[in-house]
Amino acid sequence: xxxxxxxxxxxxxxxxxxxxxxxxxxxxxxxxxxxxxxxxxxxxxxxxxxxxxxxxxxxxxxxxxxxxxxxxxxxxxxxxxxxxxxxxxxxxxxxxxxxxxxxxxxxxxxxxxxxxxxxxxxxxxxxxxxxxxxxxxxxxxxxxxxxxxxxxxxxxxxxxxxxxxxxxxxxxxxxxxxxxxxxxxxxxxxxxxxxxxxxxxxxxxxxxxxxxxxxxxxxxxxxxxxxxxxxxxxxxxxxxxxxxxxxxxxxxxxxxxxxxxxxxxxxxxxxxxxxxxxxxxxxxxxxxxxxxxxxxxxxxxxxxxxxxxxxxxxxxxxxxxxxxxxxxx
Ligand SMILES: NC(=O)c1ccc[n+]([C@@H]2O[C@H](COP(=O)([O-])OP(=O)(O)OC[C@H]3O[C@@H](n4cnc5c(N)ncnc54)[C@H](O)[C@@H]3O)[C@@H](O)[C@H]2O)c1
Numbered sequence: 370x371x372x373x374x375x376x377x378x379x380x381x382x383x384x385x386x387x388x389x390x391x392x393x394x395x396x397x398x399x400x401x402x403x404x405x406x407x408x409x410x411x412x413x414x415x416x417x418x419x420x421x422x423x424x425x426x427x428x429x430x431x432x433x434x435x436x437x438x439x440x441x442x443x444x445x446x447x448x449x450x451x452x453x454x455x456x457x458x459x460x461x462x463x464x465x466x467x468x469x470x471x472x473x474x475x476x477x478x479x480x481x482x483x484x485x486x487x488x489x490x491x492x493x494x495x496x497x498x499x500x501x502x503x504x505x506x507x508x509x510x511x512x513x514x515x516x517x518x519x520x521x522x523x524x525x526x527x528x529x530x531x532x533x534x535x536x537x538x539x540x541x542x543x544x545x546x547x548x549x550x551x552x553x554x555x556x557x558x559x560x561x562x563x564x565x566x567x568x569x570x571x572x573x574x575x576x577x578x579x580x581x582x583x584x585x586x587x588x589x590x591x592x593x594x595x596x597x598x599x600x601x602x603x604x605x606x607x608x609x610x611x612x613x614x615x616x617x618x619x620x621x622x623x624x625x626x627x628x629x630x631x632x633x634x635x636x637x638x639x640x641x642x643x644x645x646x647x648x649x650x651x652x653x654x655x656x657x658x659x660x661x662x663x664x665x666x667x668x669x670x671x672x673x674x675x676x677x678x679x680x681x682x683x684x685x686x687x688x689x690x691x692x693x694x695x696x697x698x
Pocket of ligand 1: 425447451469491494543545547548
């Protein structure tokens with residue numbers, strides 16, 4: 370199988386590439402070629418070939434046709450500008466998240482000759498905005514209240530239309546906030562949901578900009594990779610015309626996150642969380658979904674963690690070699 374991964378240098382892209390390198394196959398088919406692209410050439414997993422890494426800006430005309438010239442069977446579209454940056458820089462957000470996506474889908478369409486790859490689009494629960502029910506079911510209509518959420522919602526519509534017209538076989542997956550995210554804090558407004566666990570586990574201070582009663586929807590990076598692989602290989606007939614699915618996750622409050630951290634890493638870790646209310650983050654987060662009832666995704670075989678304890682343990686296994694480091698109180 371031939372695969373193209375955009376945003377291959379990103380957090381999820383790197384983990385996806387590592388997982389593919391470990392498996393050596395996708396859905397039982399051996400990997401023939403895996404092309405990773407990002408604005409700077411992504412690191413290639415040790416297994417090469419079939420891995421190739423290229424630098425390219427998807428929002429520049431002419432780049433997407435080069436990437437799709439080899440007619441990949443599966444395209445996993447992760448390249449994006451994240452929520453806080455898309456809100457701060459309106460032009461960049463629309464250029465990458467909308468124009469980049471459209472140019473990619475157009476490159477697929479104009480290949481012609483019956484080319485119809487599986488396209489997995491990384492959408493987000495940010496497509497939902499208030500007012501929404503406390504628990505969002507599969508029939509709630511996306512009505513985003515951020516530029517990022519709007520760009521993702523447009524991507525979902527394009528994916529559905531290009532699928533309906535027969536140019537591609539699309540699956541949009543609305544990712545929960547991915548926690549615990551490795552690496553330094555990033556430019557997503559949701560960054561603190563990971564920092565308040567990750568930084569204390571490394572013995573570093575973390576800033577909590579919102580109150581403890583904020584409830585949100587989480588899944589681990591490992592679960593995100595599993596969603597993408599399932600979306601790349603599943604039978605898409607049961608999707609009908611509704612090509613985007615809300616992914617399963619774990620609904621917890623910040624207080625529950627902190628108590629889970631305490632149970633795993635102790636009071637010393639929790640003492641490293643410093644409360645520093647930030648009105649702009651509070652305002653953004655207040656419009657975010659708190660819980661979902663993702664029946665369609667569950668029925669189609671998507672699985673996430675069942676508790677925040679499991680989510681922290683995935684971080685400890687995947688990033689800390691399975692050991693909870695002693696944290697100085
Ligand atoms: N991490 C989360 O919590 C989360 C939640 C919901 C949705 N998502 C979506 O999942 C996808 C991957 O997220 P991530 O956490 O790995 O983000 P990330 O920021 O780590 O990775 C995104 C990558 O896209 C690349 N990129 C940006 N503009 C580009 C362009 N013009 N051309 C080529 N590459 C470009 C960036 O350089 C970056 O490496 C994104 O589409 C994101 O919107 C993530």
